[in-house]
Amino acid sequence: MKNCEYQQIDPQALPTPTPPPHHGGDGDRREEPRRPRRKWEVFPGKNRFCCDGRVVMARQSGVLPLTLGLILVTSGLFFIFDCPFLVKHLTRCIPVIGGGLFVFVVITLLQTSFTDPGILPRATPDEAADIEKQIDNTGNTSYRPPPRTKEVLINQQVVKLKYCFTCKMFRPPRTSHCSLCDNCVERFDHHCPWVGNCVGKRNYRFFYTFIVSLSFLTAFIFGCVTTHLALSACSCSASQGLKVGKAWCLLCRRVQADILFIKNMLKNSWALGNPVLELVICFFSVWSILGLSGFHTYLVASNLTTNEDIKGSWSGKSGEDVTNPYSHRNIFINCCSVLCGPMPPSLIDRRGFLPADESSQTAGADIELPTVATKSEINVCTQGTKGLLESATRSPLLSTSCPQGKPQTAHTCPDSSPAMNSDPSPELSTSCGARHIASSQGDTSPPRHTKTRSKKSKRAALHIPNPAFDVPVSPTSPDTGPSSKARDHKSASFASLH
């Protein structure tokens, strides 16, 4: 009928589950699996799964332990040293509010880290073949790779969909491929090392709630600690009659006058040393976290992702009249749709069981095309798929899943080409991941000077989005200004990669 003929499959040539070989042996893993395997065990991306597939994280946990540690330590010091004092001198609500905020922060952090961000499963061989068939409808069986972009019209705005060589599909709008996780993620915002996961469609609301509540928590602790110090200074100065309100008003003068006094107290009293540590951590955190919250509030209100904002997709930089086609043109509706919209389901069926005949294969990663019986016509689709693989082997890496990044990041897998991924990928991605882990452990260990300084620089610079071309996130980056100016840094780093 047309150029694509369907392959006649000889049932005898079809791959059937092989009966156990009679020469007895050792390899009975494939013939009789001890237990049915779940799909997460053969997932081709670089993710880590826990609790039998219920928890999804990036393979490198990044600095998530540090994030948790800082939050726990700071809050712990607050509850131990500041709360008793403030309960006595102020009100009992302080630990209640602090406790509520702390619980909120930890829960949203864990949800951001452990939720599937919106990973798109890779295309099956049939789908990949069909895509190529659609692109190459002339029946030409050349082995060139399919074109990399496809234009669609979204709300009267032309949007280019890019082809992902790793996942073998045209990425849906707003989807980007994360090089660290080696997955296409829907509504990709950025890969956040602080939470150890990508931030995408499904966990953006958790992430936003996390940073907003963390802003409140750090500001709250900062305020409480300052009050504690001020009240302590006031009371130590034997100004017994001062009320709290006046203490605040006098704080500035008091702090100036009592700097030396406080220094002496630090030397003499251990109990006041801890609040100062909290003060320092909170001071630097407040600025960076508040800046980040403000930035993401702007993104939410405009229905943008960090990725799109950094690339300037809808800002009309190229001179064309472009507008964001996804925006609802109303700040309130934008906020509601992003934060309160329906929760989409996870598209990767992590806990499903593999079919028995696929238990030895990777899901969607390898292509097992049956050999054609004699006299049957070769399927253009089949040949096209094979051609796709071969051409992908030969094609340059540049626009594919593995980014070139800053050399010191070493988060890239320089020779993990998409073609390699098209072969049984778990082994290769495992090895690639191992290489990542090995190299990244050298990198991500914050050789940290002071926690605060590193924290500030990291906070400012680490929320670097992955542009669609899989640019890696650099965990080690030079100091930048307050986090809202992280955009400049991000632009610079992005520019340097082009």
Next chain:
Amino acid sequence: MRQQAAIAAKVFIQRDYTNGTVCQFQTKFPSELETRMDKQQFEETVRTLNNLYAEAEKLGSQSYIEGCLACLTAYTIFLCMETHYEKVLKKIAKYIQEQNDKIYAPRGLLLTDPIERGLRVVSFPALSVVDGKYCLCIERSLRWNVPQAQM
């Protein structure tokens, strides 16, 4: 003697992005199915699926209430409660099952629920119309008798 051969073919239907990132499929009738089924029925199926997905992703008062409540409880209610989206997905599964029983299976076609393959193309060795979130795939399988080569 005749040699029997099975043919498995898949027809993929792409997503329709003209209205944004909501899950919609193109209702264009694929030419490969012209001999297999009625165009109207196909378009009816796809339109109904589009409506169901639109309902799942609708921004209405119900989703807002659910979202706000979830936010106030630090999203822990997602662990206990079935979301609106999941409820509609069940409806979609039921609808697809009905369509298969009534329309597609008698014609040797099978429509597969997209969620089974991550809302992407779903393929099936028997006839399947795979309804992927990013592709609708219709797969058909035919058996016919092929004369032996030697004869």
